Amino acid sequence: MSRTVKNPAELESCFQPLTGSYRQADCQFLLTPLQAKFFSIQEKERLIQSGEKHYSEMISFESPPSEAYLALFRNMTERYKSRLAAEVMRLAHSIANTRPAPITLVSLARAGTPIGALLQRALSGHLQVDSRHYSISIIRDRGIDEQALAFLLREDQRPADGMVFVDAWTAKGVITEELKRSIARWNARHPEQLKDTLYVISDIGGVAGVAATYEDYVIPSGILNAPVSGLVSRSILNHQIQPGQFHGCVLYEHLRQYDVSHWFLDEVEAEMDAKMVAPLPSAPREQRYAQTRVYLDRWIKRYGVKNINHIKPGIAEATRVMLRRVPERLLLRDPEAEDIAHLLILAEEKGVIVEHQPNMPFNAVAFIKTIKTT
Structure with missing residues (x-):
């Protein structure tokens, strides 16, 4: 599902900064907030498997996590925050050493969003690198949001050679391949040439361009949904999205009392040290x-x-x-x-x-x- 990219003069009217519960310095989502029609998980599954709808056209209501589940999330964060901080710093050093500033971190919403926010703090706060973090949509079988790419490159005037794509983990490599196809299509049609390298914390399937580890372990942000992702849903691409708009999302305001997005960033950042310089893993x-x-x-x-x-x-x-x-x-x-x-x-x-x-x-x-x- 491709859409015509609007010209730069029209872009500004399409974009309103969306931060969810994040601070703007940590993350800006290039997503369009929508009024959602919620589908039950069972109905959504039936429609996906019957071919009546693509998964990106629908969204389910997110129920509040139980107290026991939130406690488990906090315990996992406590257990792994030092390791995650070191791995974020490992990626941050790699980016700083191989890409020219200013850096534009482009996390793949939504799993990549907390990792992108951590990398932003590592680069700007600990390595003093000029960087900014945006989170944009990429959808299996539909590609990356080209309107978001156009905004970054033309309206916000972020240099193409400093754009870095970020996700939390990779497994089979479906989104990695989607990214490669999307960037190849972009590069074939636009003067701004982008690199399709994907930076991740954990590459358990051996498919990412740059990874901090190949181990399958609990990245704590991976066990929660919206409450650790700025209260923002996964991205949506359906009839509600008009030409010139970014892909959509829902803001789950009913989960605000359970929000741990900022807490999670603070907990991990407290473990960061700019002197953490470790080589990327050499595992084949x-x-x-x-x-x-x-x-x-x-x-x-x-x-x-x-x-x-x-x-x-x-x-x-x-x-x-x-x-x-x-x-x-x-x-x-x-x-x-x-x-x-x-x-x-x-x-x-x-x-x-x-x-x-x-x-x-x-x-x-x-x-x-x-x-x-x-």
Whole structure:
């Protein structure tokens, strides 16, 4: 679904800064706030699998997290904030050393947003690099929001060679490939030439351009939805979006009392140190990629999976399935591990089959349930 990019003179009228619950210095979303028609998770799944609607056309209501779940999120943040701070600094040093200032961090909404905000604090506050952070939409099968790219490059006049794409993690590489296709299309039609390198914290599938780690561990922001992402929903692209507008979103104001977006940034930033200079991991990315493909093929055959998009490897992707889709089964490498405690809570709440697979290369894998559509 491509849309004509408006000329620079028309762009300013389309953009109003959207920060959600973030401070503007931490993040600006290039998204259009919409009045949402909410679909139940079950109805949304049926419409997606029947082909009646694309997933990006619909949004579900996000219920408040339980006190137990929020407590688990805080515990995970406490446990991993030092590690995450070091990994953010590792990426920040890599960006500062390889890209000219001013830097424009472009996080992929919504999972990439908290990581982009942390990188912004690392670059501007700790490394004294001129940088700014925006979060924009990219949608599987629909591509990146070119109106947002045009705004950054032409209205905001951010240099193309300083634009850096950021996400929290990668698994099978679907969004990574979507980014590459989108940037190739952009570069073929526009004078501003962009690099398609994706910077991530965790690249468990061996598909990202630059990664701080290849380990599957709990990035705490990955186990919550809007309450750790500025109260902003994932992006929406449907008939409500008019020509010249950015992709859409919903602001979940009913979750404001549960908002931990700013708290999460503060907790991790408190652990940052500009002297944290560690090399990027030297683990062979190709080996991780090959291993992922072997297991995907094995699960497709074993469980009769018809759509590879229904297999979600890694703790973060498995969490997304448990929170936003209709899960069928959950595979765990170690059911006793602290990192997957939240998944066991969610699996019990939803009556999901849990299997122990100790030899797989991920700590968790979730399968989306196939819904009868006829």
